[in-house]
Amino acid sequence: MTKKTVSVCEEKVYEQLYHDHAEKIYRYLCYRYGDIEKAHDIVQDSFAKLWVNCSKVIFEAAKSFLYKVANNASLNEIRSQKTMLKYQATTQKTYTNESPEFQMEEKEFMDRLNRAISNLKDRQREVFLLSRMEKKTYREIAEILDISVKAVEKRMQLALLNLRKSIPNI
Template sequence: MDNVCEEEVFSSLFKTNSKTVFNYIYYKFGNEEKAYDVVQEAFVKLWENCAKVSPEKAKSYVYTIANNLYLNVIKAEKVRLKYADRSNNTSYESPEFLLEEKEYKEKLDRALNSLPENQRTTFLLNRIDGKKYAEIAEMEGVSVKAIEKRMHLALKALRDQIEGI
């Protein structure tokens, strides 16, 4: 039987799940550095408890640990969702276009920030990561119906705040 304490099994679990766990926590935090720290710590805890966690339960274990670490940090500080500006500042666009784009991005950021954390996370996991509702439901530990409702409410709120969505 496979064992999480075997380096190959652990390595495979890390490769398969670390990016999604990172995105999940990043969408909650809005901070890459904190998300990396949480993901690292969650996998360290998995390694420390490898004898107690079966390979089938490892994914869910890591999500639970990562979410708990996130909640602990949230208790200590209020976090605002920010997106890393990954765009290169070299551009051939007109100043008017750049201003409109910046205003739209700010409006979108404000709209996303105004969403409750669970709706924002669901929306971003679905629209940015392409996660299916069932996958999000499993990550969040809720029913698919709950995810459908969150997505409906998120889309409605975003439509109300931003023309053209």
């Protein structure tokens, strides 16, 4: 019984791959670089490379091809000065009865945290955010980054200690 091979060159297949992976790769790159512009560019380049090489990449390998290209592309990029992560804080509930001071303190804390995350080393930030934002296990992170679970734990530990240092007691 011969299995019908799925060609990445087919528009439908390519679109499916984009739907399945583009956003995940984009988020991963955001966490890694803390720079959404850069993440956008790299995602675009990775998928363009996949399209150009569609005849050489089998469907099953497309995902790892994309991650590999994304990782390599990132290495080639000249590191621009880090911009702060542009995550939006969840909108405050309008009916809250919290005092304005409390709200301001809250905002200040979130800004501080945001900046502290931006200032983490890339390798610590990617581990920390993949774990906290994507709820990935250390094992899953280790697979994505192609490092050991022990190394993931180590980076996680350092990320937490560094964040703690830049957020004084409130």
